[in-house]
Amino acid sequence: MFKQFSIEGRIAAISLLAVIVGVSIPVILLRFDIDTHLAWSGGLLLAMPTVLLLLRLVTGPLNHTLTALESGLLNFRDGDFSISLATKRSDQLGQLTQLYNEVGEILRRERAHIYQRELLLDTVIQSSPQSLLLVDQGDHIIYANSSSRHLLNNGKPIQGLTLERLLPSCPQELAEAIEKGEDGLFSYSDGDNPQTLHIGNSTFVLNAQRHRLIVIREMTRELTRAEVQVWKKVIRLISHELNNSLAPISSMAHSGKMLIQQPGKAEALEKVFDIIAERCQHLTEFTQGYARFAKLPAPSCETVQWQQLIDRLAPLHQFTLRGELPSRPGHFDPVQVEQALLNLFKNAAEAGSDAEHTELRISADARGQELMVRDRGCGMSEKVLQQALLPFYSTKPQGVGLGLALCREIVDAHGGHIQLHNRPGGGLQISLWLPW
Known part of the structure; x- marks a missing residue:
């Protein structure tokens, strides 16, 4: 009877019925000449069960629906969105139940979507x-x-x-x-x-x-593939450099031949020969750099006193020695390791690090010996760091990209390994580890 009313309307109707019943029963009893006080007391006693019965009829389904909603929300809190509620009511509780079901459906779809994305992401990562x-x-x-x-x-x-x-x-x-x-x-x-x-x-x-x-x-395969491309680039670079040197040499030789036939041109002829000598010197240095890298001999390892190595390096480049030298002498090819260290010192200077902040630290243990060069230069970007050991890779306008590549070749020939990483606060740290 009350289903067409809202919850507030049902409570108001029950209250009105309670008043009607509470007043009607005493009036009926008074018509039978019953004492007024007794009539009102009996009326109230008879009205109360009626009111409670009406309240139970109304609040029973209400409590059932609220209990179901509470149970569903507890499931939401526990991450379970699989339960839906029956929607047989047409009042506010029915609308609330319908809204609960719609939210549950949205959450189920979102969870399924997230699961599919996580599965896809995991598949990609696992196959990476x-x-x-x-x-x-x-x-x-x-x-x-x-x-x-x-x-x-x-x-x-x-x-x-x-x-x-x-x-x-x-x-x-x-x-x-x-x-x-x-x-x-x-x-x-x-x-x-x-x-x-x-x-x-x-x-x-x-x-x-x-x-x-x-x-x-x-990076091994990538370096190998990159090296093939680099060698092609080197061939083009060498061809270009040779043409840049041979063309002016040929031109200057022709000019010199013409000047010889003219008296009083000794000064001009001297300039011609100076230009030819300069281009030849440049070409010699260029080719020698590549020759050193391409024809690196097998290391001739011998016992090396650390202080002697420091004394040989000091006149060639400025640096700061940090820490104490190991008591055990080193064992490597002194010429090749000296060349590797000089390349690192040169790179540090070109990166903007002064002699005070260009440090050499030498340590040794039972496994091997480590020579570490640290600087406070500009460091390397992530992209440059990944390609720094490639031969002929350089970010310098006039660089040929042989310094670090030659260091890598020297260390590999000794059976050791090289590590590069940026230092906190700026600069680069390069470690050369060599076995005994």
Whole structure:
């Protein structure tokens, strides 16, 4: 009877019925000459069950609907959006139930959409050739893709492990690079195959906790492909440089021949020969640079006293020696290592680092010896850092791109590895590690 009314209308109707019943019963009893006080008392006693029965008829379905809504909202809080409510009512509670169902449907669709996107993202990440590790602030690995499992743990699961437990099973050079937490390029030997990797680190806050994302990019194949392109570029560059030198030499030779036939042209003839000599010197230096790189001999390793190495380097370039020299002598090719260090000192100076901030630090342990050059120059961008070891790659207008490439060749020939990364506060740090 009350279904066509709103909830407020039903409560008002019940109140009106209660008043009517409460007044009608005493009036009826008074007609039978019953005492007035007794009539009103009996009327009230008879009216109360009637009112309670009417209230139960109205509030019973209301309580049932509210209980269902409460249960559904608790499911929402727990992340369960699968429950819908029956909508047989046409009042405000029916509209509220319908709205609840619509919200539940929207949330279900959103969850399904998010799940599909997460599945797609996970598929892309798992098939990525780059190794990705997500580490929480307790150094626990909470996510790792397939490439990282094969690189760091021979394909075995690593999710849930700590870095402290995982790194001992990795190559020593790779473990040290990850532990340092710095971006950089480094190489190591995997049997007879030298490997070059780039490691990148980024930090962010997730669920009020600091997380670290480690991205390891395998650069060996890219370097090999890039080197093929570089060699083609070198051929064009050498051809261009030869033409630039041979053309003026030929022209000057012809001019000199003409001047010889004219008396009193000795001064002009001298200038012609000076230009020819200058171009020949430039061409000689140009070709010698490429020859040194292309014909690097096998290292002739010998015992080297560290102080003697420092004494040979000091007159050739200014730098600052940091720390104490190892007590154990070094063992390497002194000529090649000296050349590598001079190249690094030269690069530091060209990057804007003065002698005070161009530092050389030498250390040694049971595994090998490390020569570290640090500067306060302009450093390298991420793109340049990834290609810095390529031969003939240079960002300098007059550079030929042989300095770091020659250092890499020297270190690889010794069976060691090279690492590059930018320093906090500016500058570059380059480590040459050589085994005994």
